[in-house]
Amino acid sequence: MEEFNIDIKNNNDITILYLDGFLDAHTSGELEKSFEKLIEEKKYKIVVNFDKLSYISSAGLGVFMAYIETMRNNNGDVKLSNMSDKIYNIFDMLGFPILFEIYKEEQTALEKFNQ
């Protein structure tokens, strides 16, 4: 069975979400819940690490679109990192780099929040 898991770590005022597995219309609700909880906790600076994500469909892309405006309106952002070429190609083909900052390394994404 293909699964999806999220690990959450904090780095000062930045929250890092580690995605693992398959993000589709069945599992994207889990990611939505995580974003809702972060907003409740007033955590708006988010890095999403895709290193262990094997698959993403448009349902997964939709979650990032749904929350980026709220994060930016509260002096935060959703920065993305560590995508495989396969995952990056999906984001790129649809033009997501126009709106989202996408970095090869998590560390670079973290540093950008402090610049």
Next chain:
Amino acid sequence: MTNANKIVISSSTKNLAKVRNFVENKAVELGFDSNEINQIILSVDEACTNIIKYTHNFNESENIEVITESKNKEFRIIMKYRGRDFDPNKMEEPNMKEYFNNFKVGGLGIPMMKKFMNKVEYHHVNPDMNSLTLIKSLQNSR
């Protein structure tokens, strides 16, 4: 109920992984490369997700029949399902600049399907039956 070229799932997103695995195995057998395989399974996932959400309204008593065929250097994935008439080819392409400027959500499944597959064919077969076919060409002689 499955055989070599067909799988029938109940209309639920929990079955998307099953469909992806079924189609992936066929695409591997036909010799598509990993990038093409990802495009194919993503397109089938998007098609089934739309049927489950918008045609069947998550009603798990409905079914989707997924059939694979290969002929004349084409891989065809056919989805047969009951429900209202909706031709994805009649949907307008979104303006992505406007999409991002307005932080829009959703509506990318059909554009992805059209971008990643060579052809999308839709037929409303009888008053309550639909057939959606996604076609990917085998580029090289394999």
